[in-house]
Amino acid sequence: MIEDHSVKSDRPTKMSARNVNVFYGQKQAISGVSIDVDMDNVVAFIGPSGCGKSTFLRTLNRMNDTIPGARVEGQITLDGTDIYTPDMDVVQLRARVGMVFQKPNPFPKSIYENVAYGPRIHGLVDGKADLDAIVEQSLRRAGLWDEVKDRLNESGTALSGGQQQRLCIARAIAVDPEVILMDEPCSALDPIATAKIEELIHELRGRYAIVIVTHNMQQAARVSQHTAFFHLGQLVEYGVTSEIFTNPREVRTKDYITGRYG
Numbered sequence: 539m540i541e542d543h544s545v546k547s548d549r550p551t552k553m554s555a556r557n558v559n560v561f562y563g564q565k566q567a568i569s570g571v572s573i574d575v576d577m578d579n580v581v582a583f584i585g586p587s588g589c590g591k592s593t594f595l596r597t598l599n600r601m602n603d604t605i606p607g608a609r610v611e612g613q614i615t616l617d618g619t620d621i622y623t624p625d626m627d628v629v630q631l632r633a634r635v636g637m638v639f640q641k642p643n644p645f646p647k648s649i650y651e652n653v654a655y656g657p658r659i660h661g662l663v664d665g666k667a668d669l670d671a672i673v674e675q676s677l678r679r680a681g682l683w684d685e686v687k688d689r690l691n692e693s694g695t696a697l698s699g700g701q702q703q704r705l706c707i708a709r710a711i712a713v714d715p716e717v718i719l720m721d722e723p724c725s726a727l728d729p730i731a732t733a734k735i736e737e738l739i740h741e742l743r744g745r746y747a748i749v750i751v752t753h754n755m756q757q758a759a760r761v762s763q764h765t766a767f768f769h770l771g772q773l774v775e776y777g778v779t780s781e782i783f784t785n786p787r788e789v790r791t792k793d794y795i796t797g798r799y800g
């Protein structure tokens with residue numbers, strides 16, 4: 539039996555999923571997932587490979603729309619508004635619910651352009667000075683400004699992997715998102731670059747609702763306040779991170795966190 543997946547927070551729910559199913563063709567990858575995400579708490583999605591963490595994450599900004607044969611059922615809301623209605627502007631949605639991928643994927647353009655592109659196409663800027671300010675603020679929030687301020691015209695792809703990932707976070711921040719989804723953002727990074735991203739997640743907490751998929755349980759314990767454990771396409775348990783790791787309610791969660799599978 540699936541648990542009550544509401545985890546209490548002082549602030550209102552930012553995103554809410556109810557009875558979400560996802561199919562790839564005939565194959566069901568997610569079954570009946572309901573979860574709430576608020577602004578105060580970083581949420582980690584954990585679970586063994588193939589359990590559906592990334593698939594479910596992608597439902598939160600309709601990235602599954604880009605996968606042929608993928609189909610989503612159920613309801614997902616952002617500030618109470620259903621994001622799957624036909625009149626939803628998906629480009630706008632993905633600015634409000636930004637995404638950072640496993641492999642850093644800066645555009646083959648300058649550092650400046652990587653950050654400036656989004657605000658420009660979304661019409662968020664009023665002149666060059668305004669754009670400069672947004673670029674600086676986004677790079678500062680992503681903890682990258684000091685490292686790149688003297689070489690904004692160099693290619694984003696010339697940065698180290700960790701810097702590229704922070705550039706991708708700056709790019710997401712630049713369009714003023716409300717939610718940031720991170721799909722294993724550190725799995726291609728070394729331990730020092732990983733620590734910087736984890737620190738950054740702490741700093742961004744509260745300003746944005748953050749959901750992070752991670753294979754690394756220590757990372758989930760370090761960066762999140764709430765943890766959702768997925769197994770075979772189901773959300774088995776969702777709760778306060780410290781409780782999930784020390785006193786899980788479900789046997790499947792306990793088996794996973796004690797290393798019995800996955």
Ligand SMILES: Nc1ncnc2c1ncn2[C@@H]1O[C@H](COP(=O)(O)OP(=O)(O)OP(=O)(O)O)[C@@H](O)[C@H]1O
Nearest residue numbers: 562567585586587588589590591592593594605753
């Ligand atoms: N584009 C796709 N087409 C068909 N099946 C897919 C597709 N993407 C994922 N799947 C399947 O859906 C299930 C869930 O995959 P998903 O990548 O969401 O799991 P995950 O928990 O994120 O795994 P991992 O930790 O290995 O990244 C798996 O059985 C996978 O093979």
